[in-house]
Amino acid sequence: MEEYLILMRLDILTKEAQPSPEQLQVYMLQYQEWINGIMAEKKFKSGTALSTEGRVIQSDFIITDGPYVETKESLAGFIIIYAKDFDDAAKIAKKCPILMGAGNSVEVRKVIGIHKED
């Protein structure tokens, strides 16, 4: 098993501005189900959501606010999972509930350098 990072990118511009309590409830359950499914397969390592606001530090050490409102894709959160290979990881990532929102995306990256090659 290898470790994969699943990055969740959210389109903060076109998101449903006024979700109802029922919609929120559905969103939360969808996340829980997704995470629980990964846990049930013993493939969940860790994860967290990120604040929608942040700071961007540029190469000249100027610190600005970010992610910018103009940015269509901002990082909403990430989880680290165990998976056999990229295909296996992508299969899990495909079920991420944020993909139901138009413009959202999920990125899968392999974590390298932690485990030595066999």
Added chain:
Amino acid sequence: MNQSEILPNLFRTEYSKIISVLCKQFGFYQIEIAEDITSETFLTASQVWGIQGTPENPAAWLYVVAKNKAKNLIHRDSILKKKILPHYKRESFVSDLELDLSEENIRDSQLRMIFAVSHPSIPIESQIGLSLRILCGFGIDEIARAFLSNKETINKRLLRAKNKLRKNNVSLDFPSSLELEERLSSVLRTIYLLFNEGYCSQTQDSILRKELCLEAIRLCSFLLENKNTNTAEVNALLSLLCFHISRFDARLGGEGEIILYADQNRKLWNQEFIKKGEYFFSQANLEPKFSKYHLEAAIAFWHTRTEETEKKWESIFQLYTGLLELESSPLILLNRAYALFKVKGRDVAIKELKSLDLKTNPYYFFLLGELYSEFEPEKANRYYQKAIEFANTELDKLVIRRRMKC
């Protein structure tokens, strides 16, 4: 509390608090920004709690996130301005912005918000819509369902109302003592109609309908917590709402149709609400003040009595007569005629009814049908038929047709 109910419940209780505090801080004209921040806060919660589980103190978590989002927005805004205006200096208050989320400030902000959204300068259906959205945390689609309308129409209506309030410079200041009585009566009318929307609406979703009624009761109770708004009239209204809702479950049949008073299962009447109604009614009568809500509460009180005494219907008749002096409506006239039937019998009631000019009102013909049904079934059926002709909903027609069979 069940895990799956946490978020919707918090939405109901905290949405209005967060939005009210933000509006008090940034001004009512920023209400859309306040709404966005609040909605975004709940959206973030749905994601984070889904991944990490619900925090130990969910409400406090929401406040921290809302506070940060507000701070960040102002901060970001200042940077935008810096880009546009090279000489713009970042205002120092930005970094030390503190939202006062003390219980006292939350209460005060909410109370001001109740007065703002019930401002008489906007149409009553907008007042109710804004109350549902901003004070009760209802989703746009729920409001649309309650008003038998669609999302776009409701969105437009709320937008227009907010623009109007902004244009009229409605502030979140507490009304001055000179204005208070008038503004409060506008607030009470909104709560009254909000309750009616749930109690009499044609939406078949009975859970939603009861929810509307309970929200009206919650808002009315909220007014009693402040000494300036704890008046005889507010107590009378709350008492009226409690008496009414005590019969909520008994008056709806399996298909959402109305079950007539005489046929209701009295065991389904909620005694707890009846007791509450009695308590607030006694509070309402501590001062020698008098309002339409007092009269209606007294009528509703008599309806919660199970024993069919002469005094009951005699009192109801007198109270309707009093109400008629304050305002005249077909419903009051018909209800009064029914009470008259209970007190003086059929002939007097029929004579009274026939003197009324309500010849297109379905309930008028229905009541005539009821009065004739036992003695002249054929005549009764003709009236029932008339009632069906004028009935507005299929459910009403169903109820009338059922009476025809017997």
